Amino acid sequence: MSILSDDERVVITGLGCVSAHGVGVRPFWNQVVExxxxxxxxTRAQAGHSITVPAAPVTEFQLQHHIKTPQQPLLDPFSQYALVAAHEAINDAAWDLTQLPRSEVAVILGSTSGGEASRENEAxxxxxxxxxxxxxxxVTRTNHQAVVCGISMHFGFTGPAxxxxxxxxxxTHAIAQAYLMLRHGQARYAVTGGAEACVMFSTLVAFQAMGVLATDTCRPFSSxxxxxxxxxxxxxxTLETLAAARERHAPIYAELAGIGMSADxxxxxxxxxxxxxxxxxxALDRAGLKPKxxxxxxxxxTGTQxxxxxxxxxIKQLFDAHATHLAVSSTKASHGHALGASGGFELIATVLSLQEGLLPPTANFTAPDPKCDLDYIPNHSREQRISVALSNSFALGGLNAVLAVTSVR
Structure with missing residues (x-):
């Protein structure tokens, strides 16, 4: 693998989050590691019907308590969550928007449901x-692209969106695309991740009909x-090239060293x-890493069988003997399966694990499953310094995306 220049390397400089644990990265991380x-x-109800299932909804969220914007009537909750999380990430990265070249900022986010909540209510x-x-x-509330339009317009970013x-x-696919944009010189900065407002009647009923919803709670890899x-x-x-981060002497969480994508x-x-x-x-190959x-x-x-x-x-087939030395956990037992937002949540958790030397547990774990026989860090976080980590996302239909993050070398 050729050595990349600082203009080709991509680093993570800011984090932002809205989740069932509250608004902000710190409430999210504190609850996840605990x-x-x-x-x-x-319970969600529509048209005289109701459903009650285990879920992790965002509660007591009011956009105007966090950001004032004339766009508010045009933003479905998923776009509102993204705007608040983007604001936190940009502040965390200490981007000076009076100096930052806004034409060089890409805004690339992922979403499964888009403005489905608005569509359901109107139906x-x-x-x-x-x-x-x-x-x-x-139309403006339900369009998937509203999630990036809202951020671009609010902050005046005119790069690819x-x-x-x-x-x-x-x-995770959105983060991978943002990485590629920076890696190949299409932008120097990016706001990326995912957003969902999917804990709603029709979505819950649909997943229940598939037979994949938990009856008690989510217990990944557990018997x-x-x-x-x-x-x-x-x-x-927020992502930026290593050169851009060093130019402004920015603190760096980690390097996004490689991405991998495939279809089953x-x-x-x-x-x-x-x-x-x-x-x-x-992901490992593009990061110049070996499985060990x-x-x-x-x-x-996800918690499904x-x-x-x-x-x-x-994991066992790829990592072979090293699989028994890996620490693995699923944070979905803490924040729920947030569909398109999960990739953002889980990269945040992975990056903070790398920085703080604290590995998040797999919550709600009861007993090992003989068919899931790796070290899943059950129920309690683990103090462990790490330098290389992966974040996995695998979608229905066999669409796979993986991010490799490392300490900055």
Whole structure:
């Protein structure tokens, strides 16, 4: 692998978060490392029907308490979460917007559902309540691209802006695309990650019909696990080239050293091992790393039987004997499966693990599953200094994305 210049290397300088644990990275991280779960019985109702299932919704969020914007009536909750998380990340990165070249800032986010909450509410008004007129803001609220338009307009960023829509891997795919934009000189800075407002009646009913929702709570890799629990919010990261960060003497969390993407090309629902293996291997190859150098993996770990078993097997096949020395955990047991936002949440957790020497546990763990036989850091965080980590995201249809992060060399 050729040695990259500082203009080609990509680093993480800012973090922002809105989650079921509250607004801000610090509340999120504190709860995740303590092994606290935001998942609880959650009821959603529409048109005389209701559903109660385990979920991790964002509660008591009011955009105007965090940001004043004339865009508010045009922003669905998923866009509002992203705007607040982006504001935190930009402040965390100490970007001076009076000096930063805004034309060199890319805004690339992922989302699965987009403005589905607004669409659901309007559908009820039409088909159940018999209303004849549509909310004139419906199109702008429901468009997936609203999540990047809102950030670009609020901060005046005029660089490349687009949204990635690949299910559970949307956020990680978006971060990978932002990495590539910076790596190849299309931008010097990026606001990236994922956002969702998906704890809503129709989405919960749909996932329940698939038979993948947990009956009690989410217990990734644990014996007796019964499925996933939806979460929501936004996880946003600022990226910049190493040269840009050094020019302004910016503190750096970690280097985004490599990305890997693949497709199973196998089944619309059931995962297979070769796709995740390829994505992890590509991330390592592009980072110039060997499997034995990896210390920690933030797993996709949804809590379903098949996903957890396949990911466990993929790690074992790729890492071979080193798999038994890896620390692995799924933070979805804490913040829920936030679909497109999960990639942002989990990269934040991975980066803070690297910086603070504290590995987040897999919460709600009861007993080992013989078919998930790696070190899953059950229930309690672990003090351990690490220098290389992976963050995995594997979507329905076999769409896989992996990020490799390292200490800055």
């Amino acid at each position: 092994g606290h779960s935001a998942i609880a019985p959650t 009820v008004r039409f088909f159940y309540q018999g209303k004849k007129r549509c909310n004139p803001a419906l 687009f949204v990635v829509h690949t299910g559970c891997a949307s956020g 007796g696990r019964t499925g996933m629990a939806l979460g929501e919010g936004a996880g946003v990261i 090309a196998s089944d619309p629902v059931n995962p297979v091992v070769h796709g995740p293996i390829k994505a992890m291997q590509l 150098q990896v210390d920690y993996i933030n797993a996709h770990g 098949s996903n957890d078993q396949v990911e466990n097997e993929a």
